[in-house]
Amino acid sequence: MKKMRRIAGITLSVIMMISALAGCGEKKEETSSGDAGTSEGTEAAGNAEGTVKIALYGPLTGNNAQYGLTYQATLNALCEKVNSEGGINGRNVEVVVYDDKNDPKEALNVANLIVSDPEVVAVIGSQTSSPTLAAAPVFEEAGIPMITPQASHVDITPTGDHIFSISCLATFEGGVIAQRMIADGYKKVAAIYANDDYGLNIIERWKTDVTEAGLEIVDVEEYISGQTSDFTPLLSKIKEAGAEAVYIVPSYADTAMICTQMGQLDMDIQKYACSMCYTDAFLEAAGEASEGTKVCNFIYPETTDETFIALKKLLNEKTDMENIDVYATNSHDAFMLLVDAMKEVGTDGDAIVKWLSNVKDWPGACGPITFDETRHPEKQLFWFQVEDGAFTYIGQ
Numbered sequence: 001m002k003k004m005r006r007i008a009g010i011t012l013s014v015i016m017m018i019s020a021l022a023g024c025g026e027k028k029e030e031t032s033s034g035d036a037g038t039s040e041g042t043e044a045a046g047n048a049e050g051t052v053k054i055a056l057y058g059p060l061t062g063n064n065a066q067y068g069l070t071y072q073a074t075l076n077a078l079c080e081k082v083n084s085e086g087g088i089n090g091r092n093v094e095v096v097v098y099d100d101k102n103d104p105k106e107a108l109n110v111a112n113l114i115v116s117d118p119e120v121v122a123v124i125g126s127q128t129s130s131p132t133l134a135a136a137p138v139f140e141e142a143g144i145p146m147i148t149p150q151a152s153h154v155d156i157t158p159t160g161d162h163i164f165s166i167s168c169l170a171t172f173e174g175g176v177i178a179q180r181m182i183a184d185g186y187k188k189v190a191a192i193y194a195n196d197d198y199g200l201n202i203i204e205r206w207k208t209d210v211t212e213a214g215l216e217i218v219d220v221e222e223y224i225s226g227q228t229s230d231f232t233p234l235l236s237k238i239k240e241a242g243a244e245a246v247y248i249v250p251s252y253a254d255t256a257m258i259c260t261q262m263g264q265l266d267m268d269i270q271k272y273a274c275s276m277c278y279t280d281a282f283l284e285a286a287g288e289a290s291e292g293t294k295v296c297n298f299i300y301p302e303t304t305d306e307t308f309i310a311l312k313k314l315l316n317e318k319t320d321m322e323n324i325d326v327y328a329t330n331s332h333d334a335f336m337l338l339v340d341a342m343k344e345v346g347t348d349g350d351a352i353v354k355w356l357s358n359v360k361d362w363p364g365a366c367g368p369i370t371f372d373e374t375r376h377p378e379k380q381l382f383w384f385q386v387e388d389g390a391f392t393y394i395g396q
Contacts, residue, residue, distance in 0.1 A: 050090075050091050050092060051091060051092050051093065051094045051119070052087070052088050052091050052092070052093050052094070052121060052342060052347060053093075053094045053095075053096060053117070053119045053120050053121060054093060054094070054095050054096070054120070054121065054122050054123070054124065054335070054338060055095075055096045055097075055098065055114045055117075055120045055122075055123045055124070055125075056071060056072065056075055056095055056096070056097045056098070056123075056124045056125055057097075057098040057099075057100050057107065057110045057111070057114065057123070057124075057125035057126055057131075057135065058071050058072075058098075058099075058100060058125045058126045058127045059099065059100060059101055059102035059126070059127055059128075059131075060072065060097070060099035060101075061099055061101055062101050062102050062226075063102065063225075063226065063251065063253040063254070064102040064127060064128065064251055064253070066252070066279065066281040067127045067150070067251075067276075067279075067327050068099070068102075068127060070321070070325070070327040070328055070331065071124070071125075071127070071149060071327060071331040072097055073315070073318075073319045073321070074311075074315065074319075074327075074328045074331045074332055074335075075095050075124070075331055075335050076095065076318075077314050077315060077318040077319060078314070078332060078335050078336065079093050079094075079095050079335075080318070081314060082339055088339060088342045088343055089342075089343055093339065095335075096114075096117070096120065098110040098113065098114065098125075100125070100126055100131045100135070102126075102127065102128055102130075102131060102226075103131060104130045104131050104133070104134035105134070106131070107125075107126055107130075107131030107132070107134045107135040108134045108135060108138065110135065111134070111135035111138035111139060112138060114138075114139075114144075115138055115139065115141075115142040115144060120144065121144070121145075121342070121347040121349070121352075122144060122145045122146070122147075122338045122342075122347075122349075122352060123139055123144055123145070123146040123147075124146070124147055124148070124149065124331065124334045124335060124338070125146070125148060125149075126148060126150075126151060127148075127149070127150045127151065127327075128150070128151055128196070128197075128198055128251070129151045129152065129153035129156065129170070129196070129197040129198040129201065130196050130197045130198070131151075132148050132151035132153070132156055133151075133153060133155060133156055133159075133197055136148075136156055136159040136160075136163050137159055137160075139162060139163070140159050140160030140161075140162050140163055143162060143349045143350065144162060144349055145162050145164070145338070145349050145352045145353050145356065146162060146163050146164070147164045147165070147166060147334040147337065147338065147356075148163075148164070148165045148166065148167070148334070149166050149167070149327065149330035149331045149333070149334045150165075150166070150167050150276075150326075150327065150330055151165060151167065151198075152165060152167040152168060152169050152170040152172075152173070152198070152201075152376075153170055153197045153198055153201045154169055154170065154171060154201060154374075155197075157374055157375040157376060158374075161353055161357075161375075162349065162353050163375065164356055164371060164375045164376075165375065165376050166330040166333050166334050166364075166366075166369070166377065167330060167376065168298075168376055168377070168378070168379050169374065169376055170198055170201045170202040170205075171201065171202065171204075171205040172205075173202060173274060173275060173296065173381065174201075174202040174203065174204070174205035174206040174209070175205050175206070175209050176296060176381045177206060177247055177272055177274065177296060178205070178206045178208075178209035178210045178213070178247075179209065180272065180294065180296070180383065181210060181215070181245055181247065181272060182209075182210065182213045182215060184245070184270070186215065186244045186245040186270065187215060187216060187244065188215070188216050188218045188241075188242055188243055188244045188245075189210055189215050189216070189217060189218070189243060189244065189245050189246070189247065190217065190218050190219040190220065190221075190238045190241060190243035190245075190246045190247070191203060191206060191207075191217075191219075191220045191221070191246060191247040191248075191249065192220075192221045192222070192223070192231070192234055192235070192238065192246065192247075192248055192249065192250075192258060193220075193221075193222055193223075193247075193248075193249035193250065194222070194223060194224070194225035194249060194250045194251075194254065195222040195223065195224055195225075196225055198249075199222070199225075199249050199250070202249055202274070203220070203249060206247060207220070218238075218241035218242055218243050219237055219238045219241040219243060221234040221235075221237060221238060225250060225251075225254060228254075229257060230261075231257060231258050231261050232261050232264070232265060235258070235261055235262055235265055235267060236265065238267075238269075239265060239267050239269075243269055244269055244270065245269055245270040245271075245272060246262075246269055246270070246271055246272070247272045248271060248272065248273050248274075248277075249274055250274075250276075251276045251277070252276055252277045252279055252281050252282035252285065253281075253285060255273050255276075255277050255282060255286070256282055256285035256286035256289070256290070257285075259271060259286045259289040259290055259293060260286060260287075260289040262289070263288075263289045270292070270294065271292065271293040271294065272293070272294050272295075273293050273294070273295045273296075274295075274296065275295070275296050275297050275298060275326060275381070277293070277295050278295050278296070278297035278299075278325055278326065278384065278391065279323075279325050279327070280322075280323050280325075282295075283386065283389060283390070283391075287389075288389075290386045290389075291386055291387070291388075291389075292385065292386060292387075293385065293386045294383060294384070294385050294394070295383075295384050295385070295386070295391065296381045296382065296383055296384075297325070297326060297381065297382055297383075297384060297391075298326050298329070298366050298379050298380070298381060298382070299324070299325070299326060299329060299366060299382065300380075300382050300393075301382075301391075301393045302393075305363075305365070305367065306363070307363045307364060307365045308324070308329065308365045308366070311324065311328065311329065311332050311365045312324045315328060323391075326366065328365075329364070329365035329366045330365075330366065332364075332365045333364040333365055333366065333369060337356060337359070337362065337364075337369070338352065340362070341355040341356055341359075356371065356375075357371060357375070359371065364377075366379060367379060367380070380396065381396070382395070382396055383395055383396065
């Protein structure tokens with residue numbers, strides 16, 4: 001089995017990402033409704049007349065900052081590479097970055113700031129479903145194409161024809177995790193999830209699948225993300241209910257706290273976590289408490305895919321990333337799809353949307369991309385288990 005290497009420390013990783021960005025862009029503006037900065041591949045990219053401006057919004061601060069910083073570092077490296085190779089038909093690319101703090105209200109404010117800039121031709125973001133649901137209608141109304149690297153709630157892309165997602169629907173992942181628990185032979189299962197748009201969406205599919213398979217759901221607990229830090233009352237209920245396995249739906253920060261508190265309660269049950277936890281940040285935050293956790297992910301560790309290998313090489317050179325996760329691959333795919341679209345059809349929003357809608361087997365870093373009628377791609381999930389502080393591949 002193949003062990004995935006860990007970064008020495010998450011703090012070092014964040015520092016290195018920010019250091020890399022500092023060499024390519026400068027802080028552009030700060031407002032009460034969003035922080036904006038630029039990531040430019042060359043100094044000439046600041047020339048508005050010649051640039052193609054793409055906006056990125058996501059969490060750069062708070063519990064989900066690791067995801068947003070990965071987006072930012074990935075796009076910065078790609079932007080520099082694209083510009084060094086001639087840009088988009090001779091025009092340099094400029095990435096303008098906004099921090100939505102993983103907050104729907106902040107995301108709405110940021111979206112309005114972005115559409116107020118007539119030079120922005122496309123948008124990438126956000127990372128989770130609730131901010132994306134808040135912002136997407138603004139971009140649809142403005143006719144600006146938006147691709148979310150990660151958000152997967154079923155109601156995001158139905159916002160309108162200009163909204164796409166690089167991720168599979170959340171319901172798909174909920175079903176895959178249910179099938180894994182079934183295959184592993186557990187009879188009494190439980191779940192704990194954040195009461196947000198993503199959590200509510202994914203948990204329903206999981207409950208349906210495990211129930212139809214004849215498993216007994218002994219307990220399901222919910223909490224408010226960002227407000228709950230003591231999970232022991234909820235976990236005690238799961239323990240007392242006699243669960244043999246538990247599905248932990250939240251992002252890596254909450255999952256790390258939950259795993260730690262499960263250890264403190266001597267809960268010897270199998271833990272399953274969603275793809276958001278396939279990150280070195282989770283291993284670092286949870287430490288020994290992460291041991292044994294089964295985590296799904298969209299990346300096959302021994303892939304020979306040329307796009308993935310090229311991205312890994314680029315990010316290894318330009319950032320401190322070693323374990324290239326789905327946040328890097330999906331932000332790569334969102335950015336490069338837009339770049340390829342604009343090389344072919346220019347910067348008109350409707351033309352970009354038409355090109356994206358008709359793309360077939362585009363070579364993404366997570367495999368070929370063809371958008372279905374929901375404007376999501378079809379993908380495979382792979383399974384890992386944390387062993388000795390690293391992700392070990394255990395199959396599909």
